[in-house]
Amino acid sequence: MSNAKSLEELEQKQDFIRRHIGPSPAQVSDMLSALEVSSVQELIDQTVPASIRLEQPLTVGESRTEVETLSYLKSVASKNKVFKSYIGQGYHPTNVPHVILRNVLENPGWYTAYTPYQPEIAQGRLESLLNFQTMTLDLTGLDLASASLLDESTAAAEAMGLAKRVSKAKKANAFFIADDVHTQTIDVVTTRAEQFGFEIIVGKAEDAVNHDIFGALFQYPTTSGEVVDITDLIAGVQSKKAIACVAADIMSLLLLKAPGKLGADVVLGSAQRFGVPMGYGGPHAAFFATRDAYKRSLPGRIIGVSKDRLGNDALRMAMQTREQHIRRDKANSNICTAQVLLANMAAFYAVYHGPQGLKTIAQRIHRFADILASGLKAKGIALKHSTWFDTLTVVSDSKNDVTARAIAKGVNFATNHDGEYSISVSETTTRADVAELFDIILGEGHGLSVDAIAADVEANGSESIPASLVRDDEVLTHPNFNSYHSETDMLRYIKRLESKDLSLNHSMISLGSCTMKLNATAEMIPITWPEFANLHPFCPLDQAEGYQIMIGELHDWLINITGYDAVSLQPNSGAQGEYAGLIAIRKYHESRGDAHRNVCLIPSSAHGTNPASAQMASMKIVVVNCDKNGNVDMADLKAKAEEVSENLSCIMITYPSTHGVYEETIREICDIIHEHGGQVYMDGANMNAQVGVTSPGFIGSDVSHLNLHKTFCIPHGGGGPGVGPIGVKSHLAPFMPNHSVINVPGTNIGNGAVSAAPYGSAAILPISWAYITMMGSEGLKQATEMAIVNANYLTHELSKHFPILYRGRNNRVAHECIVDLRPLKELSGITEMDVAKRLQDYGFHSPTMSFPVAGTLMIEPTESESKGEIDRFIEAMVSIKGEIEKVISGEWSIENNPLVFAPHTQGDVLGNEWDRAYDRFYAAFPVPAVAKNKFWPTVTRIDDVYGDRNLVCSCPAVETYRD
Template sequence: MSNAKSLEQLEQKQDFIRRHIGPTPAQVSDMLAALNVSSVEELITQTVPAGIRLEQGLTVGESRTEVEALSYLKSVASQNKIFKSYIGQGYHPTHVPNVILRNVLENPGWYTAYTPYQPEIAQGRLESLLNFQTLTIDITGLDLASASLLDEATAAAEAMALSKRVSKAKKANAFFVAEDVHTQTIDVVKTRAEQFGFDVIVGPASDAANHDIFGALFQYPTTSGEVVDLTDLIAQVQDKKAIACVAADIMSLMLLKAPGKLGADVVLGSAQRFGVPMGYGGPHAAFFATRDAYKRSLPGRIIGVSKDRLGNDALRMAMQTREQHIRREKANSNICTAQVLLANMAAFYAVYHGPQGLKTIAQRINRFASILATGLKAKGVSLKHDTWFDTITVVADNKADIVARALAAETNFATNHEGEFSVSVNETTTRADVAALFDIILGEGHGLDVAALDAQVSSDDITGIPASLVRDDEILTHPNFNSYHSETEMLRYIKRLENKDLALNHSMISLGSCTMKLNATAEMIPVTWPEFAELHPFCPLDQAQGYQTMIGELHDWLVNITGYDAVSMQPNSGAQGEYAGLIAIRKYHESRGEGHRNICLIPSSAHGTNPATAQMASMKVVVVACDKEGNIDMADLRAKAEDVSENLACIMVTYPSTHGVYEESIREVCDIIHSHGGQVYMDGANMNAQVGVTSPGFIGSDVSHLNLHKTFCIPHGGGGPGVGPIGVKSHLAPFMPNHSIINVPGTTEGNGAVSAAPYGSAAILPISWAYITMMGSEGLKQATEMAIVNANYLTEKLSAHYPILYRGQNNRVAHECIVDLRPLKEASGITEMDIAKRLMDYGFHAPTMSFPVAGTLMIEPTESESKVEIDRFIEAMISIREEVRKVENGEWSVENNPLVFAPHTQADVLGNEWDRAYDRFYAAFPVKAVAKDKFWPTVTRIDDVLGDRNLICSCPAVETYAE
């Protein structure tokens, strides 16, 4: 091969690396010069402690081009077999409206946005989430809904925890689960209960009130398809001062009486079949509703209605949705991730179809189920139930023959229970499909005619739904569900909301600890391939060989990157990964006869999810102090570890630290914990500063979760999806989560599940797979190095204007820095909130505010931002510093300046009255760069206190639209 050709191929291989990493070589040289170092290697040597730097490089392979990666992955995906799926059990084929597929799921304006902690530039997705909450409230018949949870099974586990918190049966320690609840839900509830020390009683639904319980869970319709009136069972549970929870099918609720009308206290379920592909298990948004009386115990996020400074309605996340950070181990839950992108898809599905369209879809599904049931009964087939919505369970002596015929016809049934199988029809089912089902179940020559059966079902009004359970109330009456049914109107509605939100496709989002970097288009493309999108998570493994291959390769790469021995892909958020990791630690101690070890040491700088997770794993939190440099106080650590030695379970530590430095004592931290019999849990939030340079396993940690939506490029989606696999050393591998329906290779049979599907949010794992393979070993290391270069350059430039709170050795920071605004506040009265809001006028999302230290901004530029964009951000911060200076010297008063009035909307700037101490034009265009690409916030400063005091979590009344 000629040198010229070899060089050309090398350049092609590096194409993706060049496009992922923002700074050009010339820009890198300029930044290094500003840092007074001669090379990237010199900066890394100054920054990362020598004792933890990897001696050998990664072995994930050479980088592939986008064409090579997608071509290979397509060949892997083609190994998956897309059979007709009638498995049901909470997962159903659905039609994703193309207007939603192209303009939401495949649109970076929706999938690259951050969690709406800065609501003034997030009004679009907040409105969509409010639609989701309104949808949930309407269909469940309850008072209050959240903005989604991770999946149906984990939502049920959260319902159990809520029940224990609010139940007046204080002495009870048991939670009842009806045996006809989905199998995976029972599995996850049992896992959660084991950690809390609750007893779980599984039995016939009618037995619920025969036990001393604090709560009970019923399925509506049941997993085998029966539609049961739960009114009396709910009343019996409540008579025992226990909480009645119902897991419901979202589509059935278009026809069935709302569980809230039956008396339920909590209603939950999956929104998957509202236009979200099955995706081999997720991501899918769970819905969750409860009574107003229990609002302070509701897990997850709630979107509420408040007012902005000008009196306009404005949306925001309500206070209790951030309690997992504020209340730490006293939080309701550790779940800080919603499934925002998927909840938005489900909400848009409801908006697009409207109440009548949704009812028509539900009626069609129910009618096909009735045709199937009527035809089978006419041929003498025994059905398990006389009622149904979409699922018919057949009792059959010849089950094996029928299932064999089904597989030969590339069709899947639910076959969990001996002597019976279930068929769940769905939105995609056609008359031809029903005819094929008769051929499979009855054999050919059965003589049934689908059209004739359809006429019979219609004329005899056969629905399978008891008359007493037919929904008779009007739902989804709000204009948002009745205005956008043409594609033109829907397209414009989606675009109108998108325009209200600042996402990565507009400007840098410099959130410390959250790593908002490029989510490359090539990484996103495979997510919507049918081969990945249309598989049921419980299909036979031989139909999912493509998934097994892709997940296996990703597993091996993550093992190499982390320095661990095994990885579980099941946890579907970072917080869920923390939980799975602590369970592994607990089970490990129990296996050694040391189940009494229940104390978790946590540095005071830790993420709020850490102590909340420890509490969920029934561990007692002991806080370890940090010194004035932001490092773990080693003397305090030694003393605390010695004091709790006999009962020490673990420490939860983040590396680099939450303060943005590589602590040189990290190996000693691990040694101290191990010497007292504990385990080291390393939070994976900052893996972006480790990959290829060091690793948690090499440092000495025993287990970590990996935020694939941070370091490994799965987008934040406006606040979810996330994926949080755990990596473990070999001694913890036997204690990783398994699954009761699909055994996960490499895990111990009988281990409980932490998520509903065996591989969690499997559909988005191709994103991280593509990122790793297109970066290759060298590109991954370069990404870490450039994250460090960018962060140190930004720190150097800002340090002339703002104090930098913490630095590591040689005065360097890791991949993020903390700007201390407390001196400015003391001198001027201007707060970190004012500066965060003023950044919106410059076209930027604020950095992480007041975490991990109050009165600060934590800034992370990531490796994907060019020097041009970083300089633009630096210019904005310097300009804002000069604005603060004008307040300090009295040129502007603390009550009248552009910071306290920020952000400025068009209506604000163009209003008739202007009594400000600064110019209108300056308010909107403080530097020239802003004029080139102005992003206008749609509301001014929002009143948080008003929103918390007057919690409204459904769409505003129609009258407000008239106004």
């Protein structure tokens, strides 16, 4: 009986593993048979070098069921104390409209989509991002906006970089930051400046003109709440040929004059309070706008309006040649993941409320601040400023007593300065809350009536926003912001956009190097729990005990998985993790008197973020060649390591390689770098082919970032959020990021921050925590093994029809393969782009195209796709090969075939005219499987050249809709 019970419990424990891993045991057996091996272990033995295989299993624990996992995590979350937050400083409580919460944040149609590199099947999220850009332009008063950045503080750092690139004050090397900018922003910008070799000057805003600078940053309103007319400050900065940057509160811009109208060159900020929970610091989308003249220096992505093949308006990412993965060390920024899901939430919030609804929310917030201020002043309480939008700073001798009373009532104030505390009211503040604030500050029996004060404020008007700064222009006039204010209309608008996008809930997204695998529902559930969603990142640590437990467990598991000694969870993207890791290497060398070590070796096959990140860390990049098999050319590596030995800082290398193989010489590569005094940075992009089988620390690496949004199941969200923590060996641990507001244990005091919040995008860490918990040591290893099985099976079947560019030992690949389309292109004229677009007609997103080798497709099935789905993809590729052969044979001309006309929309197929050499039905339903689950692209092939020549980056004019 006990044995039967144990077996039943074991099966329950393994239930999640079975559901995460796509292939059934029978399917695994069939794939192994095709590969002519008798077991998974035999395939692993053939594929992964024995010298790097772990000798001991992982020790993250046994797998837990979904019920056990969520029950335990709920008990952990309950240890968080969700106080009413009046801390402000860039983070505010907000009401997430339920129609957005349920249908966007909790909807896999939105959170599993990939970055819109294939725009024909991404028109929904592209329209939403265009709404975000239009909203940004209207509120900031500038010409050009990006489709989101990582957070306000890193956006400010990007603004500094832009200022240096475009400023005409070429000899200046200093950037000025007003001392009333948010503390965390000063921290992050200072860290970035240190890497670039810029001088940072922090001082009174009016002192900016007294320095030789290339740019300056002001906060509007200030971090302590003051609303100041900065027109003259901006003009003064510009008179020195410097760039004036303004960090603005997005909600205040409904009432305050746009910074662009005050003359600002760059305006940035966080869109968090537009319907995105605080989440203990993130993820939150930053907005960023600048002048049209600086468009070539704008960081991040821009969504633009172009035309498709039939002349219809179609959206795409504009000016893609600016992207870091193409420009590499000449990129404007290393930013890769943005915050698309959160930007979409903010955009939908603006669409749902509309201009009048948003203005009403802003007016209500401001009115409560006025009521609170009026009551306090009536009782003799001194306020630091006479102007404000939502934040009052109280000057008080009894600060400690007041804040203690607040804590006793479950209320948090900001207490950054001696003798002062600040109160930021928000969308969630009520009249009862204001009455409670009077009780806390004045004590019981103060005699104030909120209703009476409100009536008095209403009767006498408010002067807390200077008349010269009251916004008098209309915003958000586009129909998209004025049409969907009932829940019925909003629901249908969200669904209409969702239906235009192909996501993981439609089909396999086989992007090599991007690991689009299952984001299990049980992993996603905790992120919207109030205990995780509603904490301010700067709340006292004893209120975030649940977060600290969850983060601590995740930290320890990642240490075990990576073989490192310490982990920082602060970086909120993979590229930002690279940056943090390189900073740690730089600081380590400096601590040893080796500040001159500044050369970074990078293989020619590396991800574009590698050289872009190295450039951001002010390293000199030396490219190492690869041999004909795609491996690092060892002779070239040895020669270059010898040549730069005295100045060698590090190597950045991806493992398994970017070419999808386990390089046999990886340990030797580490040894060579160490012999010459350098450090080994192992890019964690392909960590999903290491977990449980090997580890970067075991191999010999010193530091890696981990893409939690890849290996550890955080979804891509249409282009973000991501999380990119770094793992390091003990000698680098003291140099990981700290934070100026909340100290991060285990790092040196004074280490700068790389993100606005101490734990980066903390709200989505429960996803990876839950994945590791439910998989356990055994399941994590199985996931890696099955990724290898699926990839090798896919490679084996495709190799019957296409050349495979690179293979490792025993003719095996790691977790992905590269299909070489160049021979077919040479014979037929059909390009890799044509194949990518034709795959859309088969219901698939294209694999990674022309990376790392032009003219190829890099394909990664992941462990969570079943053999049936992989076979369906293989069928599509083989069918497309047959189509190409018809072009080669002359049956179809190069000008008239389904590949060059792909993708086919309903309108295209059902149009009155059809002069194609192939049948309409075949265009849409090339194989029977497509008819069972047809996904229709909503636009035909988009004209990239037209879009770049006619750059339009806001919603099309109203006339377009009338037409």
